[in-house]
Amino acid sequence: MDLVESYAQDLGFARKRITRALLALLLMALLAFPWVAPDYMVFIATLVALFSIGVIGQNLLIGYTGQISFGQAGFLAIGAFSFGHLSIWGAPFLLALAGAGLMAALAGVIVGFPSLRLKGPYLSIATLGFGVAVYQIFVNSEVLSGGRSGLAIAKLKPMFGLSSVRYEYFVYMLLLAGFTWVSYNIVSSFVGRAFVAIRDSDIAAEVNGVNLTRYKLLAFALSSFYTGVHGALYAQVLGHIEPQIFNILESITLFAAVIVGGVASIEGSILGAAFVILVPKVFADFREMVPVVYGLGIIIVLMFQPLGLYGLWLKTRLYFQLWPFR
């Protein structure tokens, strides 16, 4: 039975007992995972974790605020190279990570300005231009990109006697958990409501006292912060970055993850991240088919399952809630 006795309870995180139980189970599974799975799988889970952070960020912008952006590769590159330079200068991991996020957020605010004037497809084109421009700048500037050989980034030094792969897995999962929790909080606060209000009806949002300029820019800053952190973590995992990694396909991958996972859903973002990481692994023998799978995925989702993988989960849950009735 689900009885809410106070407003505070109604606003609580993971309010229902069943949700908490599932969450605990999931956490235990994630804790045990690196000890039962081979290193390669653990590495893939690490990739999913870092991608999830970026996808959640993009979902805040695309799914919640409704500002369709294709400049993700640019933010990834800014995050990755900021992180690279900072860690080469000797900044500790978390500081470099924050620096990378903040640099990307700053770029996000700058890119956000066109969003005050442009809507829908026009905004997508403007942000696409930004992504391409950043790519070109990094490709052509040896100072920024570290020249032909790129930037080499030292691996995280494992602690607590863990192997490198496992240590990285735990650090990244912890970061993902933090980002996920904060995202849930933001989405259910006045900030999240302002975002959704802008998406559903910008005029009504304005008339109800939501400052469009402030919240659109905040959405851009926030989502680019996430994407910047994603870029930084990606750089750390790869150990070596060059600008060619952050091409337009990377933007499309993140966009596909948002759509396939489910717009305006944080769980969906994580599922979407898993999708875009696992597809290239599954189709490893047909690399050139990967973009086709993304494209088909987007089309199929938009046609048959507008809420994406998250919608699929909702339906499954509903089925079991109603079971044995239909």
Added chain:
Amino acid sequence: MGGLLEVKALALHFGGITALQDVGLAIAEGETLAVIGPNGSGKTSLFNCITGIYRPSSGSISFLEESLVGRSPDAITQLGVARTFQNLRLFHNMSVLDNLMVGRHLHFRKNFVHAALRLRAEEIRHRRRCEEIIEFLNLEPVRKSRAADCPYGVQKRVELGRALATEPKLLLLDEPVSGLTQEEKEEFSYWIHEIRGRFRITILLVEHDLRVASRLADRMVALDHGVKIAEGTPAEVQRHPEVIKAYLGE
């Protein structure tokens, strides 16, 4: 007259089209003023000018002695003007409660860190105010339903509630009872009357249903082709020859 809202010589042009021309009106505090007129007579344009969605070509709008011209819609709401829309502009994918909470947005002490760390004292404070409005408008059964799933009559109520949640001094209602059944119209008229009595809110009303309009309004203004053609008590305005001509032709 020291009115709450004073509109003087307001004009609005879109290229060669004149939407409003030399419109002037004033509302005293606590009054209910109805604006009537046939389709396309500029009633909604007038609302859009007052709430900052359109920028008037010339003329002045002052609210509590402050000019509204050139202010952004959210700044105008901040001053205490709220409105509803003729064709409903709800936040469709939010719950009814969240729609009202957006109305509370401008009263929030906005602290991003509190939002991110799930410190919800503010949220609970405003939730109480929303619950009062929910109770007033009988929205309890749909509190957590998605706004888009609610029937039309309920959606109209939600929009009214959202406007009330901003705690306005002046409430602009754009055709509040259009598209409702007779019973719903009567209910709605009652609420509008109650808003005036209980919350002491001044109301500017656009309405096609003259029976509802004349019952609710103290005074009436008639527009036709963007020009004010009559002003006075409801009975006077409805008998005015220009008004009859505008509605029925020669």
